Amino acid sequence: MTEQAMRPQFMGARVKRVEDPRLLTGQARYLDDIDLPGMLEVAFVRSPYPAARIMGMDLTAVKSAPGVRAVLTFEDCPILLWQKDSYQVGQPVLAHNEVRYVGEPVVAVVAEDRYQAEDAAELAVVHYEPMEPVLDMVQSIAELPRRVHAHAGNVFYHKEYTTQGFSEAFSQATRHLTATFRTTRQTAVTMEPRGTAAMPDPASGRMTVYASTQSPHRIRGDLAELLGWAENQIRVIVPEVGGGFGMKANTYPEDVVVVWAARHLGKPVKWVSDRTESLLTDVHARDDIHEVEVAYQENGRIVAIRDHLMADGGAYPAYPFSGAVGETSLASRVLPGPYQIPYIETVIDCTYSNKTPLGAYRGVWGPIASFVQEGIVDRVARSLGRDPVEVRRVNMIRPDQFPFRNAAGMIYDAGSYGESMEEALRLVGYKDFRARQSALREQGKYRGIGISVFVEPTAMASSEAGSIGYESVFIRVEPTGKVTAAMGLGPTGQGHETTMAQLIADQVGVNLEDIVILHGDTDSAPFGGGTGGSRSGPIGGGAALVAGREMRQRLVKLAAHQLEAAEEDIELGHGQAWVAGVPDRAMTIRQLAEIAYTHVKRIPPGMPIGLELLARYRPEQSVSFSNGTHIAEVEVDPLTGLVQVLNYVVVNDCGRLINPLIVEGQIHGGVAQGIGSAFLESLRYGDDGQLMTTSLSDYLLPEATDVPRITIKHLVTPSAGEGGIKGMGEGSLIGAPTALVGAVSDALAPFHVMVDRLPVTPDDVIEWITARE
Amino acid sequence: MNSRVPLKLTVNGETFDIEVEPRWLLSDVLRHQLGLVGTHVGCEQGACGACTVLIDGKPERSCLTFAIQVEGQQITTVEGLTRDENLTPLQEAFSEHHALQCGYCTPGMLLTATALLRLEPHPNERQVREALSGNVCRCTGYQFIVDAILAVAGDTKEDAR
Amino acid sequence: MKPAAFEYRRVTTVAEAVKLLRETPDAKIIAGGQSLVPLMNFRLTRPSLLVDVNGVKALQHVGWDGAYLRIGSLVRHQQIADHAEIQKHFPVLTVAAKHIGHWAIRNRGTIGGSLAHADPASEWSAATVTLQAEIDVEGPQGIHMVPASEFFLGYYSTVVQPDELIVAVRIPYPKFRIGFAEMARRRGDFALAGAYVEDAGNGEGFVTWFGVADKPVRVPTLLPDNMETRREAWQQALETLAIADDSKPRLHLAVQMAERAWQHSRFDGARYLSEEAGGNQPL
Structure with missing residues (x-):
């Protein structure tokens, strides 16, 4: 029994969600209800x-x-x-x-x-x-055709950064290439x-x-x-x-x-x-241009990247978080991704235009930076005539280099970068893919593989959800032994009522159904940052663990006093407290709660009345990096320009998992959104400044028939924070578009195609294929 | 022109005597007149499928139908799938397979899947995806929804659903 | 996005409907409403009176009328997709029906509504032109038959007068082998380009595109055995049309869809309805 109670019973389990019954029966209440x-x-x-x-x-x-x-x-x-x-x-x-x-x-x-x-x-x-509307980002930087706001310049955010020694390193490299990457507005x-x-x-x-x-x-x-x-x-x-x-x-x-x-x-x-x-x-997102110059060596080693990052922030800075600034500033700092690229030089320009304000969309900077990062690696590989996997191996940060300080000064905690790629390559069957690929090309079939090794900064001190680096939990064991915990998170489908309860249940020693998680009411919840930037799991979950542990200590102290045993001999689990090795000497949590609230004379000296406390958790590290690899195998139909995703593999490392079922659901959803980002979704403005995609027949979302079956494998490199948890809400959408369009580049290599835009449409594919006709 | 007219609406086996403006969409009447807010509205142009209900057993868009048009027809909403406290096997499977996250598309998914399983008790994956292709989900990537439906189809006898 | 106010009348006969249409010039017929209601929700159209014909029994049937297959205007897309007789004699209609919208849309949308709406990318509009169908239109003067080739005037525009409605489509037994193909970004989307191709078996035939020009037009074409010369034939046929979007990708797609449709026209029986030909879409 002791063994069993020590091991977390709920954390890491594929637990059904407590939210589900109300959502499945039409009893949930959304805003319009x-x-x-x-x-x-x-x-x-x-x-x-x-x-x-x-x-x-x-x-x-x-x-x-x-x-x-x-x-x-x-x-x-x-x-x-x-x-x-x-x-x-x-x-x-x-x-x-x-x-x-x-x-x-x-x-x-x-x-x-x-x-x-x-x-x-x-x-x-x-x-x-x-x-006359201001519609073109590059022109807007030059204040053309005019200022969007008469009293303010069009460039509302400008920043430059250079790693020391950049110029020498850049000019000394033997090979150079340039590329421009463009992402189209999505939402x-x-x-x-x-x-x-x-x-x-x-x-x-x-x-x-x-x-x-x-x-x-x-x-x-x-x-x-x-x-x-x-x-x-x-x-x-x-x-x-x-x-x-x-x-x-x-x-x-x-x-x-x-x-x-x-x-x-x-x-x-x-x-x-x-x-x-x-x-x-609704805030738009992803309206960015990256003009990139890359210096590298004959062996594929990338030495230096220069990047001019531009983002069209729309008519006003979205309140209180400008997506243009969020997309570019973090992109500039995580641009090298999982690769040990020693030098970068970045210039950021965010501009106003007469378009909808730019804000956050899942992954914010990530899908853009990852597209640039892997696009650079694929271009280096192709220019050298080398396998893109080999060039990734040459540049990958090695496990012995953690904690790794990247060229922009970001500190990566430990991850499984190379391992995730090797595992994904194995799952997708890369070893014999090239042979298959060339055989199919003979038959006029264009298959390709795209590899996206991503890093995902999570649990950051500031994010679009707020600039506080901590979360709080108010926890109460009710007089009947049930547990209520209130948090300042803002779940939108992530299942926090389940995952936070899982974490608390293990600590307090009650069953899942005995816990209610309150959220989304500022009268009941302690001050919190909300949900965004993949922070709820690591920071909110960390706070739940701390709150649960502190409550556990109270219960142990109370039980030790009642059972006349040493505190270190008290075990909690299944709604009970007992003396280790003597399961008959036990009390229920309910009995302990009755003492704490009612028979208060039996409370040990110095212990407060009741079982209520407020706990806060602020991770020591200002960021924790999740990582993983997405590999897509696609077939491009040269006749229609349509891309079919045949196989999709994700190897994901977000530290310790709270609920694998929920993690996998998040990954599936992110990949589906990635298919939208890569092939379908585009907010198009006309030359007159009118948005032309104002219905869901024009702005195309992925349907059940567009999304393939996804194979997922988890690797676990725990964070140094509470529970070893890392965030994971955004990684799948950071990784997916890049893998998908990378596969298109690979499939269309015979046509010298290297994708430079998101999304890729059938018209683009047809243009590329027929360019030589 | 926007005067109200009497309407007898049969929803989930119950008949309601209400008054509606002819222009009121079935989705709005279900939600705001009858309080059956399990029917969700996502686009009001038939593109997203969130408002799907069954009309005489067939999945249709309640945002592209005026309530006044369906007098005398049998409407089934998500609230009508469950007669007692228990979940249906399909709902149970949705929970078991984590086939829902934010839950907004879920009622439409359930109704479409219910109609599919009545028509074709043992669909293959392609049939399931095709049937669901008119119901957009932004959270799940569909895989667990498909799994849930296939699991129920595998579990049930021909006439169980 | 809520529709503007209107009055509503339910009718059980075509005559009643015609009478109401004549009395109220901006009245509109509502059948399935799958094209009309979105337009009303966007307030792009605002009839003062909606005449609901869903209760008109005479419009609900599929049957033989001599050598013609008669499809009542109120027959739903899904009914056509599921109809055994249609599948047997007009498999091209079965295949086309399954490409319309999504299941929930097909359950309510009607063939008459599609024809009246006259979206240039409509599968039904082009089908009637291909099959040289006659469209029965009823108005104050009674029923008159309009050959499909004369029915469509352009974008969302037909010969149907404000006081008339479509009552049926009559389709002669096809003379030639017919193939169908379309390309849409996703399942259920309107086609970026689609085509029906008839192969007369003597190296000649017809192609009817949809989603390419402002309306479907049946164009005679050569059908040489050689793929390259056939491609040239498609291109020549295309040049006779008023192309809506003459960008290179669209012209490419139009040619490819004609080619694909022609290849499908060579399939027989079960293969015609197979996945390969796009006909094995479940539901």
Whole structure:
């Protein structure tokens, strides 16, 4: 029994999720399922122009339309999403004098239901004087054709970094190549659109805000700051959230308007984005260019990389996290990936344009940097006529080099870089692939393999979910022995109610079903950073372990006193405490809880009444790197340009696993999103600045018939942090697009194709193949 | 024109007497008039499948149908799959195989899969993927959903579902 | 995204529907609604009256009408895909039906609705032109038959007048072997290019593209045995059309789809409905 109790029973087990029953029976409640008596709904009048002056408005017809309760403009609600000390520009929550992207909210119409709100919004007359839009990133850097914001330059973030000795190393290398990598705008497309509701609480006078967000405390803080209210006058409740992927980490103009309207109308108010609004106004991502020069040796050793990173940040810095800055700054620091490339020189330029603001989408910088990193390796291999695997082996960081300081100064903790690649190569059958490949080419079939060895910085001190490097857990063993723990995380499908309970159950010695994890309510949860940047597992999970362990110590002390045994002899498990080796000398946790709360005279001296405590956990390392390798085998149809994924292998190392089932689900989902990123998804703007992909028939998401079966193998290199856990939410989308388009480059090598863009479309493939005709 | 008209709607075997505007989408009426919020809305143009319900046993988009059109027809929503406290074998398999993450697409997936298994009790993987191709999931990459459906198909006798 | 207000009438006869259409000029027929309702949700169309014909029994049948197969306008895509008689005599329609949208869309969308909507990428529009079908249109003056070749006017535009509706499609028994192929980015998407090819067996035939020009046009073509000369024939046939997107990839796709459709036309029986020919899509 002792043996059994010492070994974690729940951590590492493929446990079914406690969230599932309510989700499977339609009993879960998402934001739009919140319906309060008298609730009003909002529709926004949005800018039809990418850039225009607002010369005047006539809203009389709107105001007198049936069911309309309020019509709001910037004059009513003069609030800027202003980032103190960061940028000179803040987005007005409703356009002020000028519109700067198509879809920017201009007027808010509050009516009795959404149908009426939309009827009335149509009646708004806004006089615009269109201006020439700024649409090209490179031109924007040169302030062409004009400034997006008259009082601020278009380049809103510029940074340079050079490893000492770069120039000598670069010029001394025997071989050089240049390449430009371009990623096209994509966005998260959560199945549940964004939304916010707010209800003034008549009893307390406080405001209850229902938000579909990843970061409950952050949005509470933002609202308090922007509206000038005291933080404790706002309660944020996050209902079930139907996906976040970084996109729901921001505070948006609509959030502020809804809360403002609820306060000023004294009524519950709700706004839920429709899909067109989502594609227009959810933060976009991945609008980047990398202009790269590489210096390397005949043996394939890469010596130095120079990279000019550019990102189109859109019309305003997304609040409070600009995706353009996030994508470029971290990309510049993790650019060498798993390779020991000693010198880098980077220049970053983030610019404004008349497009939707750029924010976070799962992996943020990662899918871009990984595409550049592996694209460089593949180009080096091809230019030398060497096998891409060989060039990877030559450059790979060796296990004896950890902790490894990369050329940009990032410290990698231990990982399984080379091992993950070798294992993935074995699983995919690389040894005889080249023979197969050339035989098939003879028959006009174009198969290729793409290799993506990725590193994933997780549990960072700051991320899009907030800039706190810790998490907190308030844990209570209830008087009946059940366990309740509250956290400030913002799960959007990751299953924290299960994984956090697994960690706590092992420590406290109760069963999973005895634990309830509370989250998403700022009244019950201790201050937390929320979910984003692959931090919930390592930091939140670490906090759960610490809280569980501290509670365990309390229970042990209490049990030792009752059972008249030494504390070190007390075991906990299955809802019981007992003396090691004497299972008959036992008490239930429930009995201990009764003592702690009721028969308090029996509490040992010096021990507090009750079983409640708050624990915080801040990892000592400022970042912990997960790693892995994705390999895709694809066949490209030269007639249609379509790419079929035939085989997909992932070897993943995220330290110790809390729940392999959940980890694998995350990986599958990331690979599927990678297929979208590689082949399907693209937010296209016309030359007139109109977004042309405003529905899900234009913005194509991967379907069940597009995603192959995925083989996963786990390697375990524990982190130095609590539980040895590393984050893993983003790695799969960091690795996947690169593996997929790398496979296209490999398949189309006979046509001298080396993919330089994400996504790759059938038109691209046909262009490349027919280029020589 | 936006005056309400009476409607008798049969959902999950129960008949409701309500008043609707002709323009109200079936998805909106199920959700906001009947409180059956298990039917989710993801695009309102038939592209995502989140709002899929069964109409006379066939999967259809509740966002592309006006409630007023389906008087006299049998509507089944996710709430109608479970008659008692227990999960159906399909729902059980979804949980067992971790076939859901955020849960937003799940009701549509369940209804499509339920209809598929009635039509074809032992589908192969290709048939399952084809049937699900109109239901977008952004979280799971589909593999565990497919596994769950195949597991149920393998487990059940011809008439069990 | 909510539709603008409208009045709603359910009818049980075509005559009733025609009467309502005549009385209300901006009225629209709703059948499956799979094209109409998205347009209404986007408020790109806003009829003041919707005339629901789902209860008109006369429009719901598939059957023989002399030498013609008559498909009522209210027959759903999935019914066509599942219809044994159609599979036996017009396997090309079975294959085409399975390429329309997704299962849930096929369960509700109708052939009449597709033809009336006249999306240039519609499988049905091109099928009727290929098979030289007649489309029965009923209005205040009664039923008149329109040859499919004269039915489509261009993008989303047909000869059907505001006070008329499609009641049936009548398809003659095919004279030639017919093949079908299309290329879409994903299952269920509208085709970037698709084609029906008829092979008369004498080195000549016809090709009808969809998703390529503003409407389907049946173009006579040579069908030489040699692949290179056949490719030239496809290109010549293409040049007779008003091409919507004449970028190189699109022209390439149009040629490839014609070629693929021609290859499928050479398949027989079960092979015609096989995965290879795109016909073995389950459901």
